[in-house]
Amino acid sequence: MRGYSGVDAAMLREEGRIRWLSDEDWDAALNWIFANFGLIWSLTVTHVALAAVPVVLGFVVAVPLGWVATRWRAVRSVIVGGGSLLYTIPSLPLFVILPYLLGTRITDPVNIVVGLSVYAVAIMVRLAADAFAAVPADVVDSATAVGFSAWKRFWAVELPLAGPVLLAGIRVVSASTVALVSVGALVGSANIGFLFTDGRQRQFLEEILVGVVASLVIALVFDTVLVALGRILMPWSRRTPRRTRQMRSNATLATIERGA
Amino acid sequence: MQFFLSAVAWLLDPANYRPGLQTPLPIQDRIGEHLLYTFISVAIAALIALPLGLYIGHTGRGRGFVIAFTGSMRALPTLGLLGTLFVVIGMTVPFTQTAFIASIIAFVVLAIPSILAGAYAGVESVDPQTVDAARSVGMTELQILFKVEIPLSLPLIIGGIRASVLQVIATVVIASYISLGGLGAIISTGISLNDNDLILGGALLVTVLALVIDGLFALAQHLTRRGGPSRTRSTGTRRTRRSGAGRTRRSAEVRTRRSRTDIRSLPLRRRAVTVSSVDERDH
Numbered sequence: 001m002r003g004y005s006g007v008d009a010a011m012l013r014e015e016g017r018i019r020w021l022s023d024e025d026w027d028a029a030l031n032w033i034f035a036n037f038g039l040i041w042s043l044t045v046t047h048v049a050l051a052a053v054p055v056v057l058g059f060v061v062a063v064p065l066g067w068v069a070t071r072w073r074a075v076r077s078v079i080v081g082g083g084s085l086l087y088t089i090p091s092l093p094l095f096v097i098l099p100y101l102l103g104t105r106i107t108d109p110v111n112i113v114v115g116l117s118v119y120a121v122a123i124m125v126r127l128a129a130d131a132f133a134a135v136p137a138d139v140v141d142s143a144t145a146v147g148f149s150a151w152k153r154f155w156a157v158e159l160p161l162a163g164p165v166l167l168a169g170i171r172v173v174s175a176s177t178v179a180l181v182s183v184g185a186l187v188g189s190a191n192i193g194f195l196f197t198d199g200r201q202r203q204f205l206e207e208i209l210v211g212v213v214a215s216l217v218i219a220l221v222f223d224t225v226l227v228a229l230g231r232i233l234m235p236w237s238r239r240t241p242r243r244t245r246q247m248r249s250n251a252t253l254a255t256i257e258r259g260a
Numbered sequence: 261m262q263f264f265l266s267a268v269a270w271l272l273d274p275a276n277y278r279p280g281l282q283t284p285l286p287i288q289d290r291i292g293e294h295l296l297y298t299f300i301s302v303a304i305a306a307l308i309a310l311p312l313g314l315y316i317g318h319t320g321r322g323r324g325f326v327i328a329f330t331g332s333m334r335a336l337p338t339l340g341l342l343g344t345l346f347v348v349i350g351m352t353v354p355f356t357q358t359a360f361i362a363s364i365i366a367f368v369v370l371a372i373p374s375i376l377a378g379a380y381a382g383v384e385s386v387d388p389q390t391v392d393a394a395r396s397v398g399m400t401e402l403q404i405l406f407k408v409e410i411p412l413s414l415p416l417i418i419g420g421i422r423a424s425v426l427q428v429i430a431t432v433v434i435a436s437y438i439s440l441g442g443l444g445a446i447i448s449t450g451i452s453l454n455d456n457d458l459i460l461g462g463a464l465l466v467t468v469l470a471l472v473i474d475g476l477f478a479l480a481q482h483l484t485r486r487g488g489p490s491r492t493r494s495t496g497t498r499r500t501r502r503s504g505a506g507r508t509r510r511s512a513e514v515r516t517r518r519s520r521t522d523i524r525s526l527p528l529r530r531r532a533v534t535v536s537s538v539d540e541r542d543h
Contacts, residue, residue: 088426088467088470088471088474089467089471090426090430090467090470091434092430092444092447092463093433093447093463093466096451096459096460097460100263100456100460106451106459172334175335176334176335179334179335179336179337179338180337182338182339183338183339185339186434192337193339193340195340196337196339196340196342196343200342200343200346203347203350204347205344205348208343208347209344211340211343212341212344215335215337219335220335
């Protein structure tokens with residue numbers, strides 16, 4: 001007798017949606033997911049934690065640096081150049097060099113968090129510098145003229161105006177960070193990447209595909225959260241035009257179109 | 261610190277370069293493999309992505325596709341793509357060739373978005389007035405593309421290739437960890453033998469390789485830069501310079517008054533693509 005999943009698979013195949021999985025494959029995949037749901041869930045939780053910390057750290061560290069870079073030109077080339085230099089280091093080598101610098105064990109998740117934070121800051125700092133550079137100087141001058149202090153001007157004028165570009169930047173960071181976490185599986189981190197290494201060893205395609213989908217879903221959720229945060233914190237930016245395009249890019253994972 | 265000194269000493273030891281040593285070892289062989297894989301896959305990716313990107317940039321058709329594509333490819337986990345291709349291709353291809361074919365396909369897939377975005381953003385960032393000028397002196401569309409748009413957008417096109425090369429170098433490390441050759445083999449052997457010299461030496465070698473190649477590309481971008489707002493910083497007004505066509509001149513008064521970066525001289529909708537998708541890559 002067929003299970004629920006078998007009926008689903010037959011229906012889907014009739015619609016021409018799946019051709020490349022037989023009934024048995026489909027059953028096996030679904031059974032595997034149900035049987036290992038606990039594992040997948042705990043890997044997902046680790047994955048989310050490992051990705052969330054660098055994204056937050058990247059934003060918090062890069063925004064002040066980006067502001068400094070815009071303020072003083074000489075500093076800009078150092079900060080932005082340093083960022084792109086750090087970003088040039090390939091991920092796996094960085095993950096294995098860091099333990100020697102930090103004195104951690106090679107399988108320690110701290111290495112991954114630190115490495116991804118380095119990348120997050122490295123990309124974000126350039127985007128933040130561009131975001132602050134794009135704030136119209138007239139507006140900044142006006143704010144100074146009506147008596148804003150540098151500190152108040154930053155919070156009340158420059159940060160809100162740079163906000164949409166910063167949001168676009170952090171969405172780029174979040175998407176690539178979530179994807180990069182899985183590389184950590186090669187140095188023993190138990191995240192979604194484990195499904196890739198394990199699935200490859202066992203030649204078990206469904207396991208890898210479940211991992212890919214899970215990783216994409218996590219990236220999508222992160223992106224949605226960031227967009228929602230942007231909506232809440234910057235209600236004015238919703239009025240920017242092109243409704244149709246907004247809807248389209250909502251549907252995809254496109255991280256760069258809107259708000260920039 | 262002594263780990264690093266020891267690793268550097270290991271790298272400089274001529275004994276590790278003798279031909280005919282055990283697998284991960286003659287270092288120059290691994291470097292050669294690494295560069296070969298990178299070259300092959302970026303060349304294939306360029307053959308696919310450059311014409312497409314130039315077409316999209318020139319005609320303006322399919323802009324949304326480029327943005328959606330480059331954006332969503334960023335979220336694709338490299339290791340998952342490699343694993344999927346290994347298993348799928350392993351079903352049809354003899355075992356000995358699986359690693360090579362699957363990896364090259366994965367590298368090509370990962371290299372395409374940057375090249376595509378670079379070519380598209382480059383061509384689209386060419387001043388429309390310059391293009392109209394070229395059209396008005398009677399250039400055909402192909403002439404405009406090859407004599408005006410490509411020469412002017414060369415730094416961005418090279419920037420896209422630069423990003424994809426670096427991404428592939430980083431991905432070859434991951435792939436060789438799984439079973440392809442290349443410098444990652446040194447790192448993975450080091451981890452399984454718990455040999456600090458191999459781990460650190462391999463990692464430092466990849467890092468240096470990436471930095472050197474990045475530097476070469478930066479130089480190429482610098483040399484191909486012509487008049488008009490430069491990517492990093494443009495100063496007030498620029499003199500008129502001859503563009504590649506010889507017939508067209510680009511009177512490149514930077515259109516915005518204050519120009520700390522060129523981002524402002526681009527229309528809003530283009531900024532994001534130009535700024536964020538060209539130079540960013542996953543590892």
